[in-house]
Amino acid sequence: MSGETPAIGAYAVDVRDGRIGEVMGREGGYVQLRPVGGGREWDCPPGELGEAAPGEVLRERVRRLNREARLP
Numbered sequence: 001m002s003g004e005t006p007a008i009g010a011y012a013v014d015v016r017d018g019r020i021g022e023v024m025g026r027e028g029g030y031v032q033l034r035p036v037g038g039g040r041e042w043d044c045p046p047g048e049l050g051e052a053a054p055g056e057v058l059r060e061r062v063r064r065l066n067r068e069a070r071l072p
Contacts, residue, residue, distance in 0.1 A: 004046075005031055011052035014044045020052045020060045037064040 006012050006023045013020050014033060021033025021042070030043035036057060 013050040
């Protein structure tokens, strides 16, 4: 992403490890991301963010739903 911070609520990829997250805000020079569908936030340097294609976000939502459906 060309150096700009994505808007809150947008999805982005942490290119360091490929995780997709929803942008929750900015804190101390980092962008805070939350996993698709919820979970614990993590910090990512703005320069390490990539664009998350809509198909990637959908795929991640389906993965999470399938994972939750298998839980007892």
